[in-house]
Amino acid sequence: MPSLCGKNIVAGKANNKPARFGNVWWQALILTLALMFFGAQDACALQTHGGVEGMVVHQFAHLHYILALGFLLWDLYRPDFVSRPWLLLRCFCVLMILWNILALVGHFAQSGLPEGDIVTEDGYLSAFLLLPLSFGRWVYYVAALDHLLCVPALFCLFLAMRRFYRDSLNSQGLGGRSEKKP
Amino acid sequence: MTGNLSLLPAIVVDCVGSAMMLVLSILSMRYGFLLSRRQPENFLWSYLFYITVAIAAFSTSRAVGHLVKEFLLISGNRLLWERISPYSGGLNTLFMVSLAAVMVFYHKGVQAYDLLQAETERLKIANQQLAETSAQLHDLNRNLEKNVEDRTRELSRSEEKYRHLFSASQDVVLFCDAGGAIVDINEAGLRTLGYAETAILGHRFTKFMVRPEEFVRCRRQLAEDGRVKDFDVELRRGDDSPLPLLLSATAVHNEDGSVIGCEMIGKDLSRLKQMMSQLAASENMASIGQMAAGVAHELKTPLGVILGYTQLLKEDFPADSEHHQSLAAIERQTKASRKIVSDLLKFSRQSRSAREPVDINGLLDDVVITHGHDVDSPNLTVKTDYGHGLPMVSGDAAKLRQVFVNLLKNACQAVRGRADAWVRLSSLYDAEAQAVLIDVEDNGPGIPASDRERVFEPFFTTKLVGEGTGLGLSVSYGIVKEHGGVIELANNSSPDPPPGGSRFRVCLPVDGQKRLKHGESDHQCEEVGMPA
Numbered sequence: 146m147p148s149l150c151g152k153n154i155v156a157g158k159a160n161n162k163p164a165r166f167g168n169v170w171w172q173a174l175i176l177t178l179a180l181m182f183f184g185a186q187d188a189c190a191l192q193t194h195g196g197v198e199g200m201v202v203h204q205f206a207h208l209h210y211i212l213a214l215g216f217l218l219w220d221l222y223r224p225d226f227v228s229r230p231w232l233l234l235r236c237f238c239v240l241m242i243l244w245n246i247l248a249l250v251g252h253f254a255q256s257g258l259p260e261g262d263i264v265t266e267d268g269y270l271s272a273f274l275l276l277p278l279s280f281g282r283w284v285y286y287v288a289a290l291d292h293l294l295c296v297p298a299l300f301c302l303f304l305a306m307r308r309f310y311r312d313s314l315n316s317q318g319l320g321g322r323s324e325k326k327p
Numbered sequence: 328m329t330g331n332l333s334l335l336p337a338i339v340v341d342c343v344g345s346a347m348m349l350v351l352s353i354l355s356m357r358y359g360f361l362l363s364r365r366q367p368e369n370f371l372w373s374y375l376f377y378i379t380v381a382i383a384a385f386s387t388s389r390a391v392g393h394l395v396k397e398f399l400l401i402s403g404n405r406l407l408w409e410r411i412s413p414y415s416g417g418l419n420t421l422f423m424v425s426l427a428a429v430m431v432f433y434h435k436g437v438q439a440y441d442l443l444q445a446e447t448e449r450l451k452i453a454n455q456q457l458a459e460t461s462a463q464l465h466d467l468n469r470n471l472e473k474n475v476e477d478r479t480r481e482l483s484r485s486e487e488k489y490r491h492l493f494s495a496s497q498d499v500v501l502f503c504d505a506g507g508a509i510v511d512i513n514e515a516g517l518r519t520l521g522y523a524e525t526a527i528l529g530h531r532f533t534k535f536m537v538r539p540e541e542f543v544r545c546r547r548q549l550a551e552d553g554r555v556k557d558f559d560v561e562l563r564r565g566d567d568s569p570l571p572l573l574l575s576a577t578a579v580h581n582e583d584g585s586v587i588g589c590e591m592i593g594k595d596l597s598r599l600k601q602m603m604s605q606l607a608a609s610e611n612m613a614s615i616g617q618m619a620a621g622v623a624h625e626l627k628t629p630l631g632v633i634l635g636y637t638q639l640l641k642e643d644f645p646a647d648s649e650h651h652q653s654l655a656a657i658e659r660q661t662k663a664s665r666k667i668v669s670d671l672l673k674f675s676r677q678s679r680s681a682r683e684p685v686d687i688n689g690l691l692d693d694v695v696i697t698h699g700h701d702v703d704s705p706n707l708t709v710k711t712d713y714g715h716g717l718p719m720v721s722g723d724a725a726k727l728r729q730v731f732v733n734l735l736k737n738a739c740q741a742v743r744g745r746a747d748a749w750v751r752l753s754s755l756y757d758a759e760a761q762a763v764l765i766d767v768e769d770n771g772p773g774i775p776a777s778d779r780e781r782v783f784e785p786f787f788t789t790k791l792v793g794e795g796t797g798l799g800l801s802v803s804y805g806i807v808k809e810h811g812g813v814i815e816l817a818n819n820s821s822p823d824p825p826p827g828g829s830r831f832r833v834c835l836p837v838d839g840q841k842r843l844k845h846g847e848s849d850h851q852c853e854e855v856g857m858p859a
Contacts, residue, residue, distance in 0.1 A: 199413060199416060199417065199420075202420055203416060203419075203420045203423075206420045206423040206424045206427070207423070209423070209424055209428075210423050210424075210426065210427040212427070212431075213426070213427035213428070213430035213431045214427075214430065216430065216431055217430045220437065263334065264331065268401070268403065269338070269397075269400040269401045269403070269405075270335055270338060270401060271333075271335075272333075272334045272338075273331035273332055273334055274331065274332040274333075274334060275331055275332075276331055276332060278332065282332075286332060286334075289334065289337035289340075289341070290336070290337055290340050291344075292340050292341060292343070292344020292345065292347070292348070293340065293344070295344065295348060296344045296347045296348060296351070299347070299348055299351035299352055299355065299382070299386065300347075300351055302351070302352075302355045302382065303351045303354050303355045303358070305355075306354075306355045306358035306359055306362070306375065306379060307354075307358050309358065309362055309372070310358045310361050310362050310365070313362055313365055313366060313372075314365075
């Protein structure tokens with residue numbers, strides 16, 4: 146084995162050299178470590194999370210949520226998931242996907258909206274958006290009404306869960322999966 | 328478009344929508360909880376419950392954040408909101424990511440659940456099949472037990488039946504092994520052969536045969552045909568007397584087909600042979616009787632003529648003349664001859680008999696009084712043992728008297744010269760056979776076995792010349808048969824035989840029209856002679 150041979154050779158050389166030679170390497174190592182420790186100036190190891198990073202993470206979370214809902218929606222299209230609660234659950238997915246898209250776009254629109262486009266004259270409730278409505282302003286305004294999508298989505302979810310529960314009271318089925326045979 | 332667009336609708340929708348999100352998500356979570364509680368084993372409900380929890384958490388963080396924001400902004404605390412906002416947004420992002428993760432997890436969860444369900448279903452089906460199989464096995468087992476019980480019961484019944492047949496059979500039933508040694512024999516076999524069980528079991532069958540070489544042929548036939556039918560053999564009884572046996576045997580084979588022994592059934596032929604012998608004797612007696620009747624009939628007329636003319640001639644000569652003496656001698660001999668002829672006719676039952684009620688005990692008394700004294704046997708004792716209440720017998724008193732006189736005379740002659748001589752006459756009524764039994768026995772030398780079958784033949788006598796014609800028992804035989812009765816000479820196997828002597832038994836039916844059959848009465852002895 147080469148490594149074994151090499152080790153033997155080194156061992157053989159070590160035996161031929163004076164013992165003082167090995168102490169030089171140790172001294173060099175200790176010196177280097179001391180210089181690095183005491184000679185360090187600004188540490189660059191930690192990454193900062195300032196700026197728009199929170200925004201980016203949030204947008205990625207929306208994307209993640211969209212993909213998860215899409216995946217769930219795709220998975221809910223099964224031949225035995227034909228009953229009403231499963232349909233309501235699919236509606237929930239669709240509406241939530243739309244809400245996520247709207248929210249995603251809305252966050253971009255909000256971040257791109259100049260601070261002076263929203264004017265407050267007499268408190269927060271009197272705030273208004275300056276006209277004329279540019280695409281950014283229009284998108285912002287529509288996105289501010291995102292509850293018009295997420296509330297119906299949650300309502301679908303509520304109906305689906307309630308139907309599941311009521312069906313389970315009437316039978317021991319699985320809400321549309323009861324007839325499924327593997 | 329000119330002017331300003333109020334954001335108040337957006338603020339209102341935000342507040343109301345947030346509140347509704349809060350309410351709807353919590354209600355959804357409640358139903359998810361109820362579902363998972365109701366069917367904890369259902370993975371889907373558990374999953375939907377986790378989804379609703381995640382949605383409720385996300386919605387709450389979002390709704391509360393929005394409501395707080397609107398409240399703070401409306402109340403003019405924008406600075407405070409700007410401080411809180413990163414935490415609210417961060418928390419909201421965190422819950423959103425978590426919610427998305429839970430949803431992605433769903434797919435794999437459902438797959439695992441489906442696999443689990445499929446496996447559960449398979450297990451359920453397998454369990455069901457196992458239960459069905461188990462039930463079938465149980466049924467089979469129960470049926471098997473019942474069948475075994477039934478078969479065992481049948482087998483036991485069959486064994487009992489055949490065991491009973493084996494033990495209750497009156498024929499000799501025995502089993503031999505391949506070597507010809509007897510391994511089992513029934514009670515009747517032991518009784519017939521007259522051996523103890525230990526003297527038979529384990530011994531070769533040929534040991535008991537008079538001619539063992541005969542069995543070689545039997546064994547050969549058994550090996551070739553598997554059975555032997557009506558094989559005539561003669562065995563030796565325990566008392567050394569011969570036992571004629573009609574043997575049927577069947578070979579017993581093992582699973583390989585080789586003979587491992589045989590079953591034998593032997594029928595005792597001694598009785599049959601005796602009857603055959605009696606039949607032959609009877610036929611002989613019948614032909615003798617027929618001839619005697621013919622001869623007697625032919626001699627009777629000339630003898631009557633001879634006697635008549637002799638008596639006429641005798642009157643022509645003086646009583647002291649030689650011719651008169653000669654004619655008297657002719658007359659005596661002719662009378663004697665006529666008596667013989669008359670006896671022969673009685674033997675052949677050619678003479679007619681009267682029918683009147685006869686008191687047997689009175690008749691026997693009369694016979695004893697008139698003929699019970701033998702001048703040559705002064706020590707003779709005549710014993711009588713009459714039964715009480717004997718019914719009257721329908722018959723010819725004179726002829727019956729002659730029967731008992733003949734028997735008594737024979738008995739007296741048989742015991743002549745003995746110091747302790749005795750003759751006994753006894754009577755008994757057999758109610759079952761409706762017959763009167765009369766025994767005449769003596770303690771004389773008895774009758775040799777070689778002569779026993781001929782004692783009733785005409786002219787057969789063991790007496791000295793001049794002491795008897797040999798017609799006494801023949802005449803008695805004919806008279807008794809004419810009365811429908813039976814006359815027998817007891818043999819050694821008869822119960823209570825006289826020691827060394829002989830015993831004659833006369834069975835007479837009470838009803839004169841009835842004819843007794845041999846062996847009808849338990850008290851009757853073995854018949855020797857011609858049947859009725």
